[in-house]
Amino acid sequence: MIGIEFYLIVSALMFCIGVVGVITRRNAIIVFMSIELMLNSVNLTFVTFSSFLGDSAGQIFVFFVMTVAAAEAAVGLAIIIAIFRNKLTVNLDEINILKW
Amino acid sequence: MFTNLIYLAVFFPLIGFILNSFLGRKIKSEKVVGIIGSGAVGLAFLISAFSFFEVLALPVDERTIIVTLFQWMKVANLDISFGYQVDPLSLVMSLIVTGVGLLIHVYSIGYMHGDKGFARFFAYLNLFIFMMMNLILADNFVLLFLGWEGVGLCSYLLIGFWYDRKFEKSTTADAAKKAFIVNRIGDFGFLLGMFLIYMTYGSLKFSEVFLFADKIPVPEITLTLITLFLFIGATGKSAQIPLFVWLPDAMAGPTPVSALIHAATMVTAGVYMVSRCSILFIQAETTMMIIAVIGLATAFIAATIGLVQNDIKKVLAYSTVSQLGFMFLALGVGAFTAGIFHLMTHAFFKALLFLGAGSVIHAMHDEQDIRKMGGLKSIMPKTYWTFLAAALAISGIPPLSGFFSKDEILWKSFADGSSILYVIAITTAMMTAFYIFRLFFLTFEGKRRWSEQLHLHESPSVMTVPLIILGVLSVIGGLIGMPALFVGENGNLFASWLAPVFQPALSKITHYGEHSHTTEFLLMILSAGIAVVSIYLARKFYLQNIRPITSLVNNFTKLYKLLLNKYWIDEVYDLLVVNPIKTASEKFLWKVNDVKIIDGFLNGTAAFFDSGSKFIRKIQNGVAQFYALVMVFGIAIILFILFIF
Numbered sequence: 001m002i003g004i005e006f007y008l009i010v011s012a013l014m015f016c017i018g019v020v021g022v023i024t025r026r027n028a029i030i031v032f033m034s035i036e037l038m039l040n041s042v043n044l045t046f047v048t049f050s051s052f053l054g055d056s057a058g059q060i061f062v063f064f065v066m067t068v069a070a071a072e073a074a075v076g077l078a079i080i081i082a083i084f085r086n087k088l089t090v091n092l093d094e095i096n097i098l099k100w
Numbered sequence: 101m102f103t104n105l106i107y108l109a110v111f112f113p114l115i116g117f118i119l120n121s122f123l124g125r126k127i128k129s130e131k132v133v134g135i136i137g138s139g140a141v142g143l144a145f146l147i148s149a150f151s152f153f154e155v156l157a158l159p160v161d162e163r164t165i166i167v168t169l170f171q172w173m174k175v176a177n178l179d180i181s182f183g184y185q186v187d188p189l190s191l192v193m194s195l196i197v198t199g200v201g202l203l204i205h206v207y208s209i210g211y212m213h214g215d216k217g218f219a220r221f222f223a224y225l226n227l228f229i230f231m232m233m234n235l236i237l238a239d240n241f242v243l244l245f246l247g248w249e250g251v252g253l254c255s256y257l258l259i260g261f262w263y264d265r266k267f268e269k270s271t272t273a274d275a276a277k278k279a280f281i282v283n284r285i286g287d288f289g290f291l292l293g294m295f296l297i298y299m300t301y302g303s304l305k306f307s308e309v310f311l312f313a314d315k316i317p318v319p320e321i322t323l324t325l326i327t328l329f330l331f332i333g334a335t336g337k338s339a340q341i342p343l344f345v346w347l348p349d350a351m352a353g354p355t356p357v358s359a360l361i362h363a364a365t366m367v368t369a370g371v372y373m374v375s376r377c378s379i380l381f382i383q384a385e386t387t388m389m390i391i392a393v394i395g396l397a398t399a400f401i402a403a404t405i406g407l408v409q410n411d412i413k414k415v416l417a418y419s420t421v422s423q424l425g426f427m428f429l430a431l432g433v434g435a436f437t438a439g440i441f442h443l444m445t446h447a448f449f450k451a452l453l454f455l456g457a458g459s460v461i462h463a464m465h466d467e468q469d470i471r472k473m474g475g476l477k478s479i480m481p482k483t484y485w486t487f488l489a490a491a492l493a494i495s496g497i498p499p500l501s502g503f504f505s506k507d508e509i510l511w512k513s514f515a516d517g518s519s520i521l522y523v524i525a526i527t528t529a530m531m532t533a534f535y536i537f538r539l540f541f542l543t544f545e546g547k548r549r550w551s552e553q554l555h556l557h558e559s560p561s562v563m564t565v566p567l568i569i570l571g572v573l574s575v576i577g578g579l580i581g582m583p584a585l586f587v588g589e590n591g592n593l594f595a596s597w598l599a600p601v602f603q604p605a606l607s608k609i610t611h612y613g614e615h616s617h618t619t620e621f622l623l624m625i626l627s628a629g630i631a632v633v634s635i636y637l638a639r640k641f642y643l644q645n646i647r648p649i650t651s652l653v654n655n656f657t658k659l660y661k662l663l664l665n666k667y668w669i670d671e672v673y674d675l676l677v678v679n680p681i682k683t684a685s686e687k688f689l690w691k692v693n694d695v696k697i698i699d700g701f702l703n704g705t706a707a708f709f710d711s712g713s714k715f716i717r718k719i720q721n722g723v724a725q726f727y728a729l730v731m732v733f734g735i736a737i738i739l740f741i742l743f744i745f
Contacts, residue, residue: 023729031725096722 007048014041028080028090032073039069102150103165103186109147109194110184110233116140116226124219134209137222141205141229145198152191160600163188166239166307173242177302185239185306189601192440193236193372196447200364201229203566207455208356210563211462215354221261225360228254232365236372241294241304244373248337249287251366256280258361259353267352275352282346286336290373293329297380300326306376313379314604320384327380327387330373338370338424340398345670348417355458358413362420363451368443371427375436378605382434392432392513396524399425401667403531407538408663411468412457415539419494420450422532426509429525434609435512436602437595441581442509444594445501448577449493452570453536456487459559459567460543464550470539475548479556482564484544486571491540493574495533496631498624501578503631507624508583514623526627533634541642585617585624 014037021034043062050058084090119136127133155163168183184190205225212221231254235247260276267275298304300322301312334340339347347367351358361367374381374391381387399422406418423446430439461468463480477484493502506529514522550556558564581594590596641649653660662668719730 019732023725023732092723092725095724098724098727099720099722 004048004052008045011041011044011048014038014044026091026093028083028092028095031092032076032080036069036073039065101154102147103154104167105147106151106167106184106186106237107169109144109151109198110230110237112140112143112147113226113229113233117223117230120219120226121223124223127219130209130213130218133219133222134205137226138202138205138209140226141198141202144229144233145195145202148191148194148198151186152195155186155188155191156597163600164307168239178298178304180240180242180304182243183239184237186237187601188598189372189375189440190237192444192598193368194233196368196444197229197232197236197364200447200451200570201225201232201360203569204356204360204364204451204455207359207458207563207566208354210560211356211458212354217261221258221354224254224257224261225356228258228360228365232369235369239306241297241306241309244376245287245290245294248290248333248369248373251369252280252283252287252337255283255350255361255366258357259350261353261357265352267349272352275349278349279346282343283336286333286343289329289331289336290333293326293333296322296326296329310377310379310604313383318383323380323384324386327377327384328390330377330380331387331391334370334374334428335394336370337373338367338428339421340370340425340428341394341401344398344402344421345673347421348414348666351411351413351417355413355454355461358417359451359454359458362417362454364447367420367424368427368447371424371431371439371443374428374431375440375602378431378436378602379608381431382605382608388432388434390432391428392516392521395425395428395430395432396513396521396528397425398422399429399528400524403528403535405663405666406535407531408660409535410471412460412470412473412539412543413454413468415470415535416450416453416457419453419532419536422528423450423494426506426525426528429513429521430509433513433516433518433521434606435509436605437598438505438508438512440598441594442505445493445505445574445577445581448570449490449502449574452486452490452567452574453494455563455567455570456483456490459483459563462559462563463556465554467550470542472549473543474546474550475544476556477544480544480558482558482567486564486567487540487544489571490574491536493578494536495635496529496627497635498628499578501574501576503628504578504581504583507627508581510627511583511620511623514619522623526630529627530630530634533631534638537635537638538642541639546643583620583624585620 018034018036018038018041021037022031025031025034043065046058046062046065048058050056050062080090083095087095089095116137116139119140120133124133155165164185164187166183166185168181170182172180172182174180205222208221208225212218215221228251231247231250233247235244235251238244238247256276256279259279260273263271263273263276265272294304297309300318301309301316303309303312336343347362350361353361381391402418402421402425406415406422409415409418423442427439427442427446430436430442459480460473460476460483463476463483464473467473489500493500496503496506498504510522510525510529513525581592584592665671
């Protein structure tokens with residue numbers, strides 16, 4: 001039986017990879033994927049604890065997270081396409097419109 | 101009924117001011133503007149007159165009515181309301197101000213005809229009357245001070261009315277500034293006096309202060325200080341030594357302004373204020389002595405300067421300073437009634453003199469040098485005769501108005517026990533008659549010294565009618581103040597009218613020496629005789645034989661130059677006061693204090709935040725990833741801290 005710590009370590013690694021991806025990658029789609037990775041690492045943690053504690057609440061939360069992630073993907077992709085139409089790029093370095 | 105509406109007498113001129121200042125430019129017709137301006141003052145005069153008759157009908161000890169409009173400010177014990185006090189003194193003043201003011205307004209319609217600032221002129225005049233009415237009707241020192249400052253402002257506006265014209269060595273704007281600044285010095289003294297009154301008596305309301313002053317004994321030094329401070333204020337407004345330099349320069353304004361400021365309003369404010377506070381002044385003997393001496397010195401010095409001036413308005417200006425000196429002499433010897441009486445008659449004949457001079461200047465196309473006039477008698481008969489009436493009145497020829505008022509002052513200063521005061525005063529009176537008739541003969545009589553191309557003509561009737569009315573007043577105005585010598589103890593209408601106001605003060609005078617009516621009568625004959633002799637001399641020297649004067653000038657060149665240049669007082673002021681202040685302002689206050697310290701501090705603050713924001717601005721680069729990075733680091737730091745502690 002693999003101990004709970006292995007699951008959590010994998011989850012933490014996934015999360016860190018996600019964070020680094022979000023911060024370092026220049027392509028907005030990749031950044032988006034990295035965010036999904038972070039969400040999935042959190043899902044993994046939920047499932048792990050749910051299974052080890054014998055409590056189904058964690059698995060319920062996973063459904064919520066996946067739903068929200070799906071919605072976010074839909075909206076996010078739409079935003080990215082809109083930006084691409086305006087700027088002809090999805091390179092995040094060149095998109096610095098988040099200031100006034 | 102009208103007495104309770106007295107505030108309307110104050111606010112009508114204000115309405116006139118508002119109408120003319122906002123609509124004046126749109127109203128193209130000078131007639132309408134003039135009627136609004138004069139009408140406002142006329143209504144104020146009517147209300148004052150009706151109030152006068154109403155108060156006259158009241159019993160003597162009920163003749164003080166206070167009309168409170170609203171509470172103005174209330175802080176701790178200080179409670180100041182916007183209230184007007186109607187009593188014999190303020191009624192006399194308001195009748196003079198609105199009455200003479202009305203005539204000057206009407207006259208201005210003719211005098212200012214065609215001026216591009218016609219409406220502005222009337223707006224200022226109305227504002228002036230409004231402020232002056234506040235000054236004389238106020239029932240407390242603060243409201244009086246409001247009017248006091250207000251007339252200062254208006255004099256500034258009016259003296260500098262033709263702000264783009266040259267005046268002597270500078271411009272009219274400089275003359276206006278001079279009047280304003282010199283008055284500020286006096287006002288500073290007045291303010292200190294007010295503070296001291298509040299500290300001493302705990303109130304600034306006339307009725308309370310004067311009641312306390314009558315009943316509560318206060319150390320003499322306090323009273324002396326209060327009264328001295330107040331008197332400093334009076335020297336500024338009423339152009340006494342050492343603050344009289346502004347008044348001759350006030351000639352820079354249009355002539356009706358000179359008439360208004362010199363005769364009826366602003367310059368009399370000091371005399372009025374001292375009389376109003378008579379109960380305070382009478383208890384401070386040192387101050388009274390100083391007032392008498394300063395008044396007399398001013399009268400004398402200004403008269404000597406007036407002897408040699410060649411500008412028609414300058415002579416009149418120094419004559420005003422001199423006559424005001426007489427009024428202060430009267431106040432200084434405790435003859436408050438005589439001071440106010442002279443104030444009134446002076447308002448008549450000095451307004452007339454100025455308006456007459458204005459009529460001449462108007463006809464001469466702005467020529468003011470009397471050496472270039474002469475022989476105007478046949479061309480301007482109305483101006484000539486009215487001017488003659490005023491000149492006779494100011495010289496003290498009986499029974500014209502100036503005779504009674506001036507003679508009462510002379511008599512009271514004699515009766516006060518000081519023959520030195522009397523001798524100097526009567527010498528001054530003699531000079532007055534001389535310089536006025538020098539002016540008169542040079543202007544109206546003798547040969548014509550102007551070119552025939554000028555086409556002189558008499559002024560229109562809108563100007564001459566006020567002259568005639570003032571002429572009548574100058575001739576008969578003195579009859580209401582005939583001395584007891586002629587009309588018995590209660591026959592002096594003016595004195596018995598004012599008696600309730602000055603009663604508390606006069607009851608404190610104990611040292612009056614007893615003098616017989618015979619002495620009074622002899623002195624009266626003496627002063628009348630001296631006036632006649634002066635006029636005769638002036639006629640002889642300036643019409644028949646100029647040689648004695650020329651030889652006098654040649655033998656005493658230095659003295660002549662001294663007088664002609666007004667004792668170099670302006671230059672002395674420049675040297676001792678103006679230039680040091682200018683230098684200090686430029687070298688230190690401007691270059692060090694203003695530029696280095698104040699500007700440096702303010703600009704430094706701005707520069708600090710500017711560079712700070714320049715640095716902080718870099719944080720917001722608009723790249724979402726950078727924000728995320730910051731967030732991650734933030735979370736990491738928080739976690740780190742949480743783990744450590």
